[in-house]
Amino acid sequence: MTRAPATPGMRLDEIDTPALVIELDAFERNLQRLVEAIAGRVRLRAHAKTHKCSEIARRQVAAGAVGVCCQKVSEAEAMVAGGIGDVLVSNEIVGAAKIARLAELARQAQIGVCVDDARNVSELEAACAKAGARLDVYVEVDVGARRCGVAPGEPALALAREVVPRRHLRFAGLQAYHGAAQHLRSMTERRKAIGLAAAAARATRALIEAAGIACPRVTGAGSGSFMFEIESGAFDEIQPGSYVFMDADYARNEWAAPLPRFEHALFVLATVMSRPVPERAVVDAGLKASSVDSGLPLVWQRAGLECVRVSDEHGVIEIAPGAAAPALGEKLLLVPGHCDPTVNLYDCYVGVRGGRVEALWPIDARGALY
Amino acid sequence: MTRAPATPGMRLDEIDTPALVIELDAFERNLQRLVEAIAGRVRLRAHAKTHKCSEIARRQVAAGAVGVCCQKVSEAEAMVAGGIGDVLVSNEIVGAAKIARLAELARQAQIGVCVDDARNVSELEAACAKAGARLDVYVEVDVGARRCGVAPGEPALALAREVVPRRHLRFAGLQAYHGAAQHLRSMTERRKAIGLAAAAARATRALIEAAGIACPRVTGAGSGSFMFEIESGAFDEIQPGSYVFMDADYARNEWAAPLPRFEHALFVLATVMSRPVPERAVVDAGLKASSVDSGLPLVWQRAGLECVRVSDEHGVIEIAPGAAAPALGEKLLLVPGHCDPTVNLYDCYVGVRGGRVEALWPIDARGALY
Numbered sequence: 001m002t003r004a005p006a007t008p009g010m011r012l013d014e015i016d017t018p019a020l021v022i023e024l025d026a027f028e029r030n031l032q033r034l035v036e037a038i039a040g041r042v043r044l045r046a047h048a049k050t051h052k053c054s055e056i057a058r059r060q061v062a063a064g065a066v067g068v069c070c071q072k073v074s075e076a077e078a079m080v081a082g083g084i085g086d087v088l089v090s091n092e093i094v095g096a097a098k099i100a101r102l103a104e105l106a107r108q109a110q111i112g113v114c115v116d117d118a119r120n121v122s123e124l125e126a127a128c129a130k131a132g133a134r135l136d137v138y139v140e141v142d143v144g145a146r147r148c149g150v151a152p153g154e155p156a157l158a159l160a161r162e163v164v165p166r167r168h169l170r171f172a173g174l175q176a177y178h179g180a181a182q183h184l185r186s187m188t189e190r191r192k193a194i195g196l197a198a199a200a201a202r203a204t205r206a207l208i209e210a211a212g213i214a215c216p217r218v219t220g221a222g223s224g225s226f227m228f229e230i231e232s233g234a235f236d237e238i239q240p241g242s243y244v245f246m247d248a249d250y251a252r253n254e255w256a257a258p259l260p261r262f263e264h265a266l267f268v269l270a271t272v273m274s275r276p277v278p279e280r281a282v283v284d285a286g287l288k289a290s291s292v293d294s295g296l297p298l299v300w301q302r303a304g305l306e307c308v309r310v311s312d313e314h315g316v317i318e319i320a321p322g323a324a325a326p327a328l329g330e331k332l333l334l335v336p337g338h339c340d341p342t343v344n345l346y347d348c349y350v351g352v353r354g355g356r357v358e359a360l361w362p363i364d365a366r367g368a369l370y
Numbered sequence: 371m372t373r374a375p376a377t378p379g380m381r382l383d384e385i386d387t388p389a390l391v392i393e394l395d396a397f398e399r400n401l402q403r404l405v406e407a408i409a410g411r412v413r414l415r416a417h418a419k420t421h422k423c424s425e426i427a428r429r430q431v432a433a434g435a436v437g438v439c440c441q442k443v444s445e446a447e448a449m450v451a452g453g454i455g456d457v458l459v460s461n462e463i464v465g466a467a468k469i470a471r472l473a474e475l476a477r478q479a480q481i482g483v484c485v486d487d488a489r490n491v492s493e494l495e496a497a498c499a500k501a502g503a504r505l506d507v508y509v510e511v512d513v514g515a516r517r518c519g520v521a522p523g524e525p526a527l528a529l530a531r532e533v534v535p536r537r538h539l540r541f542a543g544l545q546a547y548h549g550a551a552q553h554l555r556s557m558t559e560r561r562k563a564i565g566l567a568a569a570a571a572r573a574t575r576a577l578i579e580a581a582g583i584a585c586p587r588v589t590g591a592g593s594g595s596f597m598f599e600i601e602s603g604a605f606d607e608i609q610p611g612s613y614v615f616m617d618a619d620y621a622r623n624e625w626a627a628p629l630p631r632f633e634h635a636l637f638v639l640a641t642v643m644s645r646p647v648p649e650r651a652v653v654d655a656g657l658k659a660s661s662v663d664s665g666l667p668l669v670w671q672r673a674g675l676e677c678v679r680v681s682d683e684h685g686v687i688e689i690a691p692g693a694a695a696p697a698l699g700e701k702l703l704l705v706p707g708h709c710d711p712t713v714n715l716y717d718c719y720v721g722v723r724g725g726r727v728e729a730l731w732p733i734d735a736r737g738a739l740y
Contacts, residue, residue, distance in 0.1 A: 018740065117698055313739075345715075
């Protein structure tokens with residue numbers, strides 16, 4: 001881990017940069033707002049791939065989450081080591097080394113995993129038998145994301161039949177996450193996409209149950225759509241992640257009831273390191289400080305300042321005529337385009353409240369890629 | 371640091387994924403090819419922002435580099451701690467905490483920094499006086515990158531005059547790096563851009579020298595253009611970084627004499643984690659395993675396989691009709707779109723030779739952002 005950029009008690013403008021800052025009041029309101037929106041109608045299993053931080057996961061569980069999702073075994077290991085007792089790896093785990101670690105982890109906590117292949121089911125069973133572990137297994141159904149997962153209906157039933165007889169696996173239900181729907185801009189488009197996903201999940205569950213197999217749970221949903229999954233009645237559990245931070249790309253979505261609007265709570269703090277001409281400022285935060293896969297970072301609450309390009313370690317800010325220009329050495333807050341891969345660039349969060357550093361939280365699953 | 375994905379002696383297909391792999395033979399040829407191309411005509415100061423690894427920096431110095439460049443003080447600290455005695459921070463360093471650390475580092479090694487602001491010169495002098503250190507200072511001239519740097523000519527002379535009288539600073543010359551020229555696709559465009567940059571640098575040096583100020587060195591150039599800087603005669607030192615690895619975006623450049631062609635030496639090793647339909651494979655390497663700011667990764671030496679989209683932890687590979695399809699669990703090498711921010715995602719390199727793991731090299735400046 002690199003040196004922390006701050007110590008508790010510091011003022012915001014004393015933090016070394018670039019730093020990953022959480023505005024704690026907004027963050028806590030986001031946690032609360034989600035819990036109030038779902039009003040106990042489904043289980044909340046927050047996605048930890050967004051924050052990669054067991055400190056945040058513990059707060060989510062304290063606020064009512066049953067546990068967390070992870071995408072990687074190594075992430076799940078960090079969460080279990082951080083005291084989270086129920087982790088769903090909402091992804092396929094392939095390869096002997098990874099499967100052995102997953103089975104080992106299933107001896108220490110309640111662990112789930114997704115499958116979309118029969119041979120993979122056999123390998124999971126063999127590893128859990130060897131480890132003396134029991135693993136929850138969800139059949140992943142492709143409900144529109146065109147990524148992993150079997151087709152809804154018969155293929156999902158066929159795979160469930162592979163899981164059911166295994167002594168060390170427990171068929172836990174369906175994973176039905178529609179990732180691509182999260183960033184459809186209009187509410188209408190998102191509602192429609194989730195409607196189709198829910199119909200596919202419902203029909204698949206009915207088919208499995210008609211075959212005499214209990215299908216305990218349908219899990220899925222993300223920050224951009226979770227109320228539609230709840231409305232559909234087809235889901236028992238939701239997996240939102242980005243709601244804790246709210247990034248610039250999510251902010252470009254249309255937000256209206258029944259979805260609550262979350263607040264920007266995650267920022268990259270940057271220093272103006274060059275003021276070469278009146279219309280340009282250069283900050284010390286570029287590609288290695290803020291992932292730009294979903295667009296450039298936004299300058300926060302500084303009218304007329306726009307980040308127009310980034311290179312590895314520089315962000316170029318254009319200053320509109322008449323805008324209040326930042327001075328050399330001044331610090332600016334940036335809202336990252338995409339929170340998840342931005343978080344993965346840092347070793348710790350700097351939690352700020354009322355303009356002062358309150359806490360440093362290690363991003364203990366940072367770099368846990370495997 | 372996360373757990374290493376391999377141990378020496380392993381076969382390539384035993385490495386856990388995603389992993390950052392260096393093909394050592396190609397890497398060593400790249401080191402050698404650059405040294406042969408420049409044939410001692412200029413000093414080589416390799417850019418360590420690409421690799422962030424003191425192990426690699428030591429190899430570059432052993433192959434003839436005078437030292438390295440860094441972009442951040444924390445990177446320079448890692449390089450000095452790793453035994454590199456001469457480091458140019460080819461960037462402006464602003465803010466009291468960073469400047470104090472830079473001054474402290476200048477007590478331990480030969481350290482240089484760039485400036486484009488007179489107040490910053492005063493702050494550097496004050497910090498070096500306090501630390502009892504001496505720092506090389508280069509006036510950065512904007513020769514076309516439209517990022518940091520003063521304008522060529524009089525503004526550069528004015529800033530050199532600020533540096534010269536300082537007791538703890540040594541005016542070391544001009545930084546004249548044209549970053550934007552590196553990725554101009556045609557040789558003609560790049561030669562023209564560097565021709566203009568060289569003319570600006572030459573005129574500025576002449577002006578400074580005509581004012582009676584010695585201008586010891588003009589430094590700059592990158593992997594896409596360095597032979598043009600050498601041809602111009604205006605540069606004493608070059609700063610290529612990416613040549614050690616050669617990424618997919620650099621490969622899209624036209625390469626012809628006098629520039630040598632470098633080989634892809636850096637790969638992301640990924641596992642096929644899902645084969646949901648015949649025309650699609652999904653690998654376990656997405657945005658957190660390969661930066662896509664300069665384009666998606668390329669599948670290496672597998673005709674008919676193309677990475678068509680990525681999400682946080684998934685890469686979707688399209689399989690052309692008739693192509694040899696990869697099996698579930700199979701491992702694929704990907705050439706990252708942009709090497710520098712990709713490297714910054716990993717804690718170590720897995721050095722491979724002849725299909726076997728030879729070495730693990732810590733990326734000791736990974737995450738050194740400040």
